[in-house]
Amino acid sequence: MSSAPPATSRTRRPRLQRLLPPEQRGVLTALIVLCVILAIASQYFLTPANIANLLVGVALVGIVAAGETFVMLSGGLDISVGSIVAFSGVVAAIVLTATHNAGAAVFAGVATGAVSGILNGLIITTLRINALIVTLATMSIFLGLTYIVAGGKAVGATDATFSWLGNGNVLGIPNPIIVLVLVFVIGHFVLAYTTLGRNIYAMGGNAEAARLSGINLTRYRIGLYTTSGALAGLSGVILTARLGSGQPIAGAGVELTAITAVVLGGTSLSGGVGSMFGTALGVLVLGTLSNGLILLRVPAFYQYLTRGAVLLLAVGLDHYRGRISTIMSRRTSR
Amino acid sequence: MSDAIAFEAITKDFPGVRALEDVSFAVRGGEIHALMGENGAGKSTLLRILGGDHTPESGETIVAGIKVELATPHVALEHGIRVIYQEPNLVPGVSVAENLFVGRLPRRGLILDRRKLNAMAEREIERLGATFAPDDLLSDLSTAQRQMVEIGKALAANARILALDEPSSSLSSREVDHLFSVLRRLREDDVAIIYVSHRLAEVMTLSDRITILRDGRHVGTVETAATDEQALIRMMVGRDVDRLFAHTERDLGTPMLEVKGLTTERIADVSFSVRGAEVVGVAGLMGSGRSALARAIYGLDPIVAGSVAVDGRELAISGPGDAIRAGIALCPEDRKRDALVLQRSVAENVALTSQGRLARFGYIDRGREAELVDSYVRDLRIKTPDRDVLVVNLSGGNQQKVVLARALAMRPRVLILDEPTRGIDIGAKSEIYALIEELAASGMAIVLISSELVEVIGLADRIIVMRDGSMTGELAGATVTEEEILTLAMVPVIAPVIAPAALDITA
Numbered sequence: 154m155s156s157a158p159p160a161t162s163r164t165r166r167p168r169l170q171r172l173l174p175p176e177q178r179g180v181l182t183a184l185i186v187l188c189v190i191l192a193i194a195s196q197y198f199l200t201p202a203n204i205a206n207l208l209v210g211v212a213l214v215g216i217v218a219a220g221e222t223f224v225m226l227s228g229g230l231d232i233s234v235g236s237i238v239a240f241s242g243v244v245a246a247i248v249l250t251a252t253h254n255a256g257a258a259v260f261a262g263v264a265t266g267a268v269s270g271i272l273n274g275l276i277i278t279t280l281r282i283n284a285l286i287v288t289l290a291t292m293s294i295f296l297g298l299t300y301i302v303a304g305g306k307a308v309g310a311t312d313a314t315f316s317w318l319g320n321g322n323v324l325g326i327p328n329p330i331i332v333l334v335l336v337f338v339i340g341h342f343v344l345a346y347t348t349l350g351r352n353i354y355a356m357g358g359n360a361e362a363a364r365l366s367g368i369n370l371t372r373y374r375i376g377l378y379t380t381s382g383a384l385a386g387l388s389g390v391i392l393t394a395r396l397g398s399g400q401p402i403a404g405a406g407v408e409l410t411a412i413t414a415v416v417l418g419g420t421s422l423s424g425g426v427g428s429m430f431g432t433a434l435g436v437l438v439l440g441t442l443s444n445g446l447i448l449l450r451v452p453a454f455y456q457y458l459t460r461g462a463v464l465l466l467a468v469g470l471d472h473y474r475g476r477i478s479t480i481m482s483r484r485t486s487r
Numbered sequence: 488m489s490d491a492i493a494f495e496a497i498t499k500d501f502p503g504v505r506a507l508e509d510v511s512f513a514v515r516g517g518e519i520h521a522l523m524g525e526n527g528a529g530k531s532t533l534l535r536i537l538g539g540d541h542t543p544e545s546g547e548t549i550v551a552g553i554k555v556e557l558a559t560p561h562v563a564l565e566h567g568i569r570v571i572y573q574e575p576n577l578v579p580g581v582s583v584a585e586n587l588f589v590g591r592l593p594r595r596g597l598i599l600d601r602r603k604l605n606a607m608a609e610r611e612i613e614r615l616g617a618t619f620a621p622d623d624l625l626s627d628l629s630t631a632q633r634q635m636v637e638i639g640k641a642l643a644a645n646a647r648i649l650a651l652d653e654p655s656s657s658l659s660s661r662e663v664d665h666l667f668s669v670l671r672r673l674r675e676d677d678v679a680i681i682y683v684s685h686r687l688a689e690v691m692t693l694s695d696r697i698t699i700l701r702d703g704r705h706v707g708t709v710e711t712a713a714t715d716e717q718a719l720i721r722m723m724v725g726r727d728v729d730r731l732f733a734h735t736e737r738d739l740g741t742p743m744l745e746v747k748g749l750t751t752e753r754i755a756d757v758s759f760s761v762r763g764a765e766v767v768g769v770a771g772l773m774g775s776g777r778s779a780l781a782r783a784i785y786g787l788d789p790i791v792a793g794s795v796a797v798d799g800r801e802l803a804i805s806g807p808g809d810a811i812r813a814g815i816a817l818c819p820e821d822r823k824r825d826a827l828v829l830q831r832s833v834a835e836n837v838a839l840t841s842q843g844r845l846a847r848f849g850y851i852d853r854g855r856e857a858e859l860v861d862s863y864v865r866d867l868r869i870k871t872p873d874r875d876v877l878v879v880n881l882s883g884g885n886q887q888k889v890v891l892a893r894a895l896a897m898r899p900r901v902l903i904l905d906e907p908t909r910g911i912d913i914g915a916k917s918e919i920y921a922l923i924e925e926l927a928a929s930g931m932a933i934v935l936i937s938s939e940l941v942e943v944i945g946l947a948d949r950i951i952v953m954r955d956g957s958m959t960g961e962l963a964g965a966t967v968t969e970e971e972i973l974t975l976a977m978v979p980v981i982a983p984v985i986a987p988a989a990l991d992i993t994a
Contacts, residue, residue: 346850346851346853347846347849347850347851348842348843348846348849348851349849351835351838351839351842351851352842354828354831354835355828355831355835355839358828358829358830358831359824359826359827359828359829361824361825362825362826362827362828362839363828363839364807365785365787365807365817365819365825365826366807366811366839366840366893367806367807367808367810367811367812367840368808369806369808425828425830425831426830
């Protein structure tokens with residue numbers, strides 16, 4: 154077909170579309186609208202102190218959401234992350250109490266998360282059971298283990314070095330924010346620039362094609378659930394450091410908030426479409442929302458309501474964007 | 488005869504591609520109207536507009552003289568339009584009868600009136616001249632039978648306009664004959680039929696008129712009786728395709744791929760070898776083990792017995808990764824299911840198996856990737872605005888070229904092509920044929936699996952014929968006739984009682 158098709162002259166993709174895929178426009182719109190409204194409604198909103206506050210507030214869920222992004226992009230799902238947060242947090246507290254060594258506590262917490270993730274991955278790949286069902290089961294199992302090792306109550310973790318992790322800062326930037334940003338930068342780099350990232354998109358988009366291209370799906374799946382578990386573990390460690398104790402109830406609902414952020418950020422439930430940047434936007438929207446409601450002195454119960462509404466709005470907007478643009482272009486072509 | 492459906496100045500855009508531009512033509516009631524064109528010409532898009540699945544940017548659809556906006560599939564159905572797409576639109580777990588009347592099941596009170604339903608279904612099945620029963624489960628039916636159910640469903644809904652997208656692509660010749668007789672009967676009943684096909688011979692025997700699209704534009708509508716195949720090809724391609732196969736003499740090298748006694752669950756004791764610069768064709772009916780042979784060599788099916796060697800070195804293949812490392816590349820039969828990541832870019836799809844070479848410590852060198860991808864886009868003439876376009880936006884022929892490009896980018900020693908031209912228009916086909924010749928000439932060992940005998944005969948130096956998972960013969964190149972291959976491919980007619988059933992190649 155040597156003759157160039159007549160259509161190609163007008164087909165260059167605009168730069169905007171490359172930087173911001175269509176599935177993320179809804180969430181970005183939501184974020185901008187929220188920020189504008191809040192900046193007008195509260196003079197306090199745009200102060201550095203409040204923004205730091207906002208970011209520290211979403212750090213824990215954000216780190217978990219980053220791990221969840223990997224898993225969901227590959228076509229999986231991990232709803233045990235909330236329990237892993239609690240489990241790792243409690244284990245870190247116990248190790249800290251026993252050793253008085255902050256490094257050992259951090260390592261133990263992250264390792265607990267990683268091992269939990271390996272377990273998820275192994276069950277999913279060897280028994281070939283749906284990831285939702287497996288992690289639904291392990292969600293309960295990990296929570297049970299948390300209560301058992303904690304003896305049913307909070308475990309104290311009062312060590313100055315350890316506490317600094319959650320409450321200290323470097324050059325005035327609170328540590329949880331530094332960890333959050335690092336996790337997202339590394340996550341984005343991996344997904345966008347490495348073979349690993351390409352293969353994750355490939356297996357989420359078409360697992361069979363990925364397998365035929367020589368990608369070892371089993372190894373990848375186990376690796377991704379391990380990553381998700383380890384990041385949940387890290388989140389649990391930071392939470393324990395902030396609270397000064399490992400609490401079995403700490404992770405309740407984290408998995409759903411994290412998944413909300415991921416979906417809000419444009420990641421497809423079936424995998425293969427989405428990005429770390431999108432998840433970051435999703436996390437920011439959720440954080441801004443709860444921060445704004447507090448600033449406006451709206452009772453905390455309304456957070457759930459608004460969170461759901463924003464999710465529907467952002468995702469709905471993406472869904473109807475296609476229709477709207479069709480109508481617009483039709484109008485201009487006449 | 489009046490126009491049952493008229494398209495007027497239809498234009499449709501997709502992101503990055505204008506699929507249709509100012510297309511106008513009409514189809515009469517009681518006419519079989521073939522719609523032809525290369526892949527990417529816009530045939531499927533037009534059918535989707537007709538079926539209410541896509542909305543055009545501009546232009547009008549006129550049904551029986553009245554301007555109608557086919558905004559949704561439901562609206563299209565209400566206007567008596569029924570489009571049968573390539574992907575079946577049936578419910579596998581329920582009976583034929585329920586599929587035929589889905590959405591309009593007869594009830595007595597709140598309860599399904601099964602007796603009435605079966606009687607209604609019986610009438611439709613009779614009208615089709617089909618052999619299945621109303622309460623047969625759809626999942627037990629063959630591809631051809633399912634297609635009959637689709638047509639029956641259209642008739643049961645009193646469709647006045649019936650469009651079929653490549654209905655013959657997965658049917659045996661006997662089944663195609665039956666399909667044709669059903670369509671001719673519908674023509675008697677004044678139904679307007681739009682028939683999309685790549686097969687020239689089919690279109691010439693079946694249709695009354697032919698509309699040709701090229702690059703989204705209407706090239707012409709001709710009376711079938713007043714044209715011939717050459718003229719149609721010219722209209723589709725925009726130039727003459729005089730010779731599809733340009734077989735050149737090649738000096739065969741040393742044996743590159745050696746398969747000995749290969750046995751899996753689906754094939755038994757298959758032995759053959761392919762030399763460098765040689766094309767070995769694999770022929771056989773559907774389900775004969777053609778593709779299973781490819782799967783075994785590529786490490787997709789566990790090997791029970793036998794061996795595969797590349798360059799004289801026996802391989803321990805336990806997965807595609809091993810095959811790839813040994814220099815074997817496979818272009819699978821079903822590109823959408825097994826090869827393409829549709830929501831990712833052309834670049835990522837082409838580079839998928841070559842990333843290791845393009846990356847350092849896992850970090851992909853985008854410059855080198857772009858160079859590699861662009862060279863294949865250029866060499867294979869992949870029609871895409873640029874390498875960042877999502878594969879889902881390309882036409883079938885160009886998608887197939889992306890799959891080929893991925894295999895070639897691996898720089899394989901052995902290339903296995905499973906149905907490389909399925910569902911591809913004649914222009915793209917001739918390009919792929921030329922490419923196969925070129926690759927062989929460069930010293931690659933090529934295994935060509937195809938159900939199109941012309942293709943196997945035209946390209947292969949030797950042909951292996953398979954039946955029921957075993958090799959039934961090996962034929963030498965250019966002098967082979969289709970009859971010789973078919974004789975080996977089909978069950979010998981010793982027991983005439985069972986032969987016809989066994990010939991029903993739908994597995």
